[in-house]
Amino acid sequence: MSHFIVGITGASGTIYASRLLLHLKNLGHRVSVIFSDAAKEVVAFEKQGKAFDLADEILEINDFFSFAASGSASFKGMAILPCSMGTLGKLASGITDNLLVRAADVCLKEKRALVLVPREMPLHAIHLENMLKLSKTGATIIPAAPHFYTNPETIEDLVDTVVAKVLTHLGVENNIVPSWGSSCD
Numbered sequence: 001m002s003h004f005i006v007g008i009t010g011a012s013g014t015i016y017a018s019r020l021l022l023h024l025k026n027l028g029h030r031v032s033v034i035f036s037d038a039a040k041e042v043v044a045f046e047k048q049g050k051a052f053d054l055a056d057e058i059l060e061i062n063d064f065f066s067f068a069a070s071g072s073a074s075f076k077g078m079a080i081l082p083c084s085m086g087t088l089g090k091l092a093s094g095i096t097d098n099l100l101v102r103a104a105d106v107c108l109k110e111k112r113a114l115v116l117v118p119r120e121m122p123l124h125a126i127h128l129e130n131m132l133k134l135s136k137t138g139a140t141i142i143p144a145a146p147h148f149y150t151n152p153e154t155i156e157d158l159v160d161t162v163v164a165k166v167l168t169h170l171g172v173e174n175n176i177v178p179s180w181g182s183s184c185d
């Protein structure tokens with residue numbers, strides 16, 4: 001069992017986070033969740049609230065006394081999904097004024113897995129530069145861009161095509177989506 005942090009921001013697509021939480025729990029991992037203030041509203045608006053009951057704990061966004069604020073804590077990695085352009089910009093600039101961004105910054109400085117799933121369209125130059133900066137610093141950027149070649153039949157199946165990649169880059173083996181060349185017909 002490993003311990004992961006799932007950060008959720010106020011971008012659309014909060015179902016990406018609820019599916020990641022479900023799969024991490026099904027695979028036997030411990031999961032701490034951090035919602036930004038905007039995320040709380042978007043989660044409710046997108047009707048995903050109930051899904052987060054599965055979390056082992058919810059960390060308060062302003063609690064800098066949390067383990068998640070410290071490099072000495074032993075969580076394995078973190079995903080921020082969906083990742084707003086606001087949070088992306090803060091992280092790219094080293095502004096760690098809430099626990100979500102601070103925990104992600106800890107992952108970067110401690111060289112732990114940090115997966116970002118940005119959600120915006122279109123992207124302007126500052127968004128793209130921020131992603132490049134974070135990629136160069138060690139984050140993995142996995143855009144909220146699902147694939148269709150496994151013929152997903154439900155929204156959950158479609159969302160899982162992104163979530164499977166997130167799991168893989170957190171170092172979590174999974175077969176939640178058929179891999180290319182296996183059982184997809």
Ligand SMILES: Cc1cc2nc3c(=O)[nH]c(=O)nc-3n(C[C@H](O)[C@H](O)[C@H](O)COP(=O)(O)O)c2cc1C
Nearest residue numbers: 009010011012036038039042084085086087119120
């Ligand atoms: C319904 C809704 C959908 C939104 N979708 C996005 C989005 O896809 N991407 C984004 O960057 N911001 C989006 N926003 C705006 C963010 O919530 C806003 O910029 C907020 O300040 C982000 O703060 P946070 O990064 O602390 O969560 C959305 C807001 C609402 C109300």
